[in-house]
Amino acid sequence: MSTNEREREREMGESYESLFEAKQAKGRLAYKLFACSMLVGIYLIWFYRATHVPGWGEQGRWAWIGIFVAELWFGFYWIITQSVRWSPIYYCTHTEKLSQRDETEWPNVDIFVCTADPIAEPPTLVVSTVLSAMAYNYPPEKISVYLSDDAGSVLTFYGLWEASHFAKHWLPFCKKYNVEPRSPAAYFSKLCNPPDACNPTEWSSMKNLYEEMTDRIDSVVMLGKIPEELRANKGFSEWSSGMTSRNHPPIIQILIDGREQGSIDSDGNALPTLVYMAREKRPQHHHNFKAGAMNALIRASSEISNSPIILNMDCDMYSNNSESIRHALCFFLDEEKGHDIGFVQYPQVFHNITKNDLYDNSLNVITQLDHPGLDGWGGTIYIGTGCFHRREILCGRKYSKDYKEDWKRGAERKITRSACILEERVKSLLTCTYEHNTQWGQEIGLKYDCAVEDVITGLLIQCRGWKSVFINLQRKAFLGVAPTTLAESLVQHKRWSEGTLQIFLSKYCPFILGRGKIKLGLQMGYCVFGLWAPNSLPTLYYLVIPSLCLLKGISLFPKITSPWFVPFAYVTIGKHVHGLVESLQCGNTLAGWWNSQRMWILRRTTSFLYGIIATILKLLGISKMGFTITAKVSDGDASKRYEQEVMEFGSSSSMFVIIAAIAMLNLFCLVGGLRRLVVDGGIMDLGRLFIQILLCGLVVAIHLPIYEALFIRKDKGSLPLSVTFLSLGFATFASLLTMV
Ligand SMILES: *[C@@H]1O[C@H](CO)[C@@H](O)[C@H](O)[C@H]1NC(C)=O
Ligand SMILES: CC(=O)N[C@H]1CO[C@H](CO)[C@@H](O)[C@@H]1O
Secondary structure: OOHHHHHHHHHOOOOOOOOEEEEEOOOHHHHHHHHHHHHHHHHHHHHHHHHOOOOOOOOOHHHHHHHHHHHHHHHHHHHHHOHHHHOOEEEEEOHHHHHOOOHHHOOOEEEEEEEOOOOOOOHHHHHHHHHHHHOOOOOHHHEEEEEEEOOOOHHHHHHHHHHHHHHHHHHHHHHHHOOOOOOHHHHHHHOOOOOOOOOHHHHHHHHHHHHHHHHHHHHHHHHOOOOHHHHHOOOHHHOOOOOEOOEEOOEEEEEEOOOOOOOEOOOOOEOOEEEEEEOOEOOOOOOOHHHHHHHHHHHHHHHHOOOOEEEEEEOOOEEOOOOHHHHHHHHHOOOOOOOOEEEEEOOOEEOOOOOOOOOOOOOHHHHHHHHHHHHOOOOOOOOOOOEEEEHHHHOOOOOOOOOOOOHHHHHOOOOOOOHHHHHHHHHOOOOOOOOOOOOEOOOEOOOOOOOOHHHHHHHHHHHOOOEEEEOOOOOOOEEEOOOOOHHHHHHHHHHHHHHHHHHHOOOOOHHHHOOOOOOHHHHHHHHHHHOOHHHHHHHHHHHHHHHHHHHHOOOOOOOOOOOOHHHHHHHHHHHHHHHHHHHHHOOOOHHHHHHHHHHHHHHHHHHHHHHHHHHHHHHOOOOOOOOOOOOOOOOHHHHHHHHOOOOOOOOOOHHHHHHHHHHHHHHHHHHHHHHHHHHOOHHHHHHHHHHHHHHHHHHHHHOHHHHHHHHHOOOOOOOOHHHHHHHHHHHHHHHHHHHO
């Protein structure tokens, strides 16, 4: 149906009210002019480099050519990044219009929560997330919550079993007092006293109930096994001795069966369905990490609730906004513009970011600018958590013009067998061998063999013709825990950069796969992330070679009095001032911006370097993919340092040697370079070497916390002595080599 026809239909009296709107970002013309001027600056720099190469035999010829290559790369990458600034759109929803519609016709929603390790992700944390998902402001009989436990741990199952009882009190309490947030852990940790609206005795007894539950769960976790008397309860008998996280049969337990008449809360209202799932694990079968778990969830839920909408969230990302299902549905249920929307992505936001965000974890700029930028080209990326999908698109469905989901179909409850028979049926879908010789992990479900299964799955969905939208609510939909040490943050970025580069270098490269299917701007938008890792090499070059040349007195940049100085100054200042303004606009502090600049360097010299090496090794078939789960808990001293924004290096790693060596080398070069100016009477050199001195000085300034950790700090979070010696050794060696 063309737009004209639709309009006619509307004029003819069919009632239609749009459930969402898209707004263009303001000030785009000014930005585009600025970007063009930057491009001119970049061309001038390239031109200067190409026309001023030192001749054969002259000093610094190779250093010059190297820096030219680095600048070619930076310019190219900058052009790629313009895609996410060109025409951002911001979506807003009209839930009030949705609320006017008949509730019984709203679709069912399946919520998937994934956990993988009862130690790194303690059951109490998982349980709070699950409870926040059960308590959405949405008809409870339409919600089914599935917990996938990749560790197959009876401790996590016990936690969920406790939660299934606690929910009977928690859900009516949330409803009665309109509690926010609905994760009990988050709610009670913020309040010490009952809020005015609450009945104090009721509030206190709820708090006690919650604390007793967490105490029981914690003590079972401490013991490492469940008390014998529990084994009599349904479900616990699934666990037998000798089962490990890597070797166990499939387990599925329907803890609350929403279809049953008896499943009601303490006020007599319906409860959401609650299911525990652990797919089969055998050492000889590869399990495909989180993508494997998600695909098992898709199959298991298709037998039990088969809801047309699926939300997936990580176990450490609780729901902070009980309205977010309604907001997401505004996109899917919009009769006019909703047919081609495949998924709705919420941002990843963290609740434990400190004021100046030492590790630049907040993703503020990515959330507030990059994602809307991608939306401008018809689709944001799928980031693996906080995302609503249509079930059909996860099962490989292509978009076609006459596609129209019949939501009423999805609003009915499937009436099937009793829970026990259902569980037996579902088990057969969770075996290790079920997927053999099928399209699961390829055409169906989440894509396997990629460190960022989410990004590649989202890309494949868009290439099948679906659009996606990003929605950032004022009150954030999901809140998680950010890494609290440098090592964790770097490792996380290594995985991201490695995965996205792997996509770029495969047949799924956005420029190849997406050609003719998604817009060029979106193809480029994917490459902003896909080309993170290659940035490491030119950055390392820029951090090392100009400084060494400074030590030797070789100039690699135009004199301060030369007209060629202007493009260098314009591009550098333009880029950083613009970045600073954006950062402040997105809610970062000035110190936070400075910290993000440091992390920008540290990530490029370590995470991205390791990412590119790992990708190359994998391409050559030398190494295989691994997956590390970041711990979500830290000890007392470390927490204090985190609050005080003292850099916590965390588990010792070879990455720190690189960081420290670069810091030391630049310190040597700065001192050596300045000494040359002063002592050797080379003050005339100042104009010639000005840019290099400035660059080297800035590198030293940004690494101040590193020197502190190397030489001054003595606490447990700082750098070990071995790193100090190794980095000193490297830096001395490199400087001596340059001097001879
Ligand atoms: C999370 O929800 C609480 C309670 O409604 C609200 O006060 C807070 O601002 C929210 N947090 C974020 C980051 O939006
Ligand atoms: C500032 C802040 O909220 N810090 C918290 C981050 O998360 C850890 C672990 O959950 C808490 O212990 C901190 O208090």
